[in-house]
Amino acid sequence: MAILEDISQAVQKGRSKEVVALVQQAIDEGMEAKDIIDAGLLKGMGELGVRFKNNEVYVPEVLMAAKALGRGTELIKGKLVEEGVKPVGKVVIATVRGDLHDIGKSLVRMMMEGSGLEVVDLGVDVPEDVIVAAVNEHKPQILALSSLLTTTMEQQSVVIEALKAAGLRDQVKVMVGGAPLTQDYSDKIGADAYAPDAYSAAEVAKAFVSE
């Protein structure tokens, strides 16, 4: 369908107003919300994601596209519920207690949102009890933890232990990231995945929710 391709292209160009107009047109033409999402909005984000991975575009373009995607999705939300279409998945994300670094975590959040995931951002310096409470409340499929210091990375292990103590560990995949982290460390503390950068984090998260 030409209009779905137009939606995809408008998303890639970050043109929010155009995306909204095209999505409205597609709705008016009687298209199913799921098709508009999958073959239009998310297809556009997916193609832009590949271009980002190939260093053809920068983060600001991805963010503008994510904003356009969000505007389009907002318009179609009610229709998705009517059709019984479930969200792609939900993530709770936080920088752990004692660590004030925000930007890496924010990039991961935006990349994940651009992949169609719903993300609950708890902020920085988040204690383990607050994270456990958020997992309990939001019931995400994924918990993403960030730390940028050698003296806070062990806090990720503390969070995992707190999840176990609360009986929630089996209900959520735990992803970890941050400059001093490694795959070995991730394995050692019992995380489910380590992501070296924001793009990989979104890819891993998508793979988890499609399992």
Add this chain to the structure above:
Amino acid sequence: MISFSKLAYDNLDDFLYGKAPHPVVLKNGLSIGGGTLYPEINFTLPTMLIEEHTMPEVIKIYKEIITGICERARELYVPGFVAEIETLPPMTFHPEWGEEVTRTVVEIIREHAEKYGIKAAVRITPNDIREGRDLVHMWHGSHWDNILETFTRCAEAGAELLAIESVGGKEIHDKAVMTCDIEKSIFALGILGCRDMAKLWSEIVQISEKTGTVAAGDTACGFANTAMVLADKKYIPRVFAAVVRALSSVRSLVAVECGAKGPHKDCGYEGVYVKAISGIPIAMEGRCAACAHLSPVGNVAISVADLWSNESVQHIRLLGGMAPTVSFEQLVFDCRLMNEASSQGLDKARMLRDLNADSDSYLDPQAYVLRPDVVLKIAEGIIMEDTHYHRTKKAAELAIAAIRKAHDDGEIKALEDKELNYLDLLEETVADMPSDESKFIEHMLEECEGEFDPGKYDMD
């Protein structure tokens, strides 16, 4: 506040490493910027939590680190050095912990000074904890009090140089960097950052006067280095990071306007502009900071440095010894070479300065804006302006123009079209910004609605 309206240098020939118009002479006679380039070593803990029950282990590790460094200094005939302690967040939230670490490091340095005559000093850099959910205000409340208490306690414990990597405006700048929004960047650095620096550095200068220590300098690390790291990852264009570097200099200069004497802090590469304008000595980091992060400015960074730093290194074992000791040795040999060139005459020093600059500046616009000749030209334009806002805006205009000219003249490797598109966008945006500061602030408060709390900066 001191107002700088003239450069500290009349010509490029005098703008050199190891030598500043206003050297800082410490209690033990160590003269920074007095003709010799000295190493400044920084270090951090291995993977561990900092809590009350781990503090004995923390202290033990700091003892090991500084002992290893002092012994290597003796082995390599190092005439003097600076050791920087950057407190980790828990050590600022608990000022007594930062004080204990400082006292430990100072005592070991003094023991070695007495035995072997090494002139060394400690720079204390409390982690700026004014972020996060509990912050009530930038200039009062427990976060503010803890920072100032950490400075005072650490100064009384023997740290002689007071520095900080302050974060005023960072919450807005993080967004500016991710979206390459130059207006937001100028608002964060030229308005919020400068206002915060003025408040903070007035306090730090007072503490230095009360404790007989030196208010040294700040760094726009959380702003310009964040941009540099994202550019290195190819998340944002390098031209944006280069422009942010230049405009961050106005914000970092505010420390000196408030009475800071130097040396400016190592990770603030904009220090070259601060030195050009104020004449204070500066610490810089480059190739020896590869242990901490990638940068495209490894050589050019040493061109006019007065302290040569490694940024930070974890206390882990390497074949040559523990990493801080090894890292220190690398700094020492760099300084030896640079000082030997100086001792053989100004021509040799200038040649080494220029080789370091030339070897980086063609390859990246971020290195180009740190060339001593480019710095002097841009800095001269900056100080022609009257206010921090006008200076920051001018710094952006001049950096954009310098990068474009360097691209057109083949002085830098040709920029890709996607970089040039951003350069056009930056130029157009800055040209459209109002010259009236109050109009700009009004506009930006609307633009940034919901992104920060103006009340924390008394702007509500």
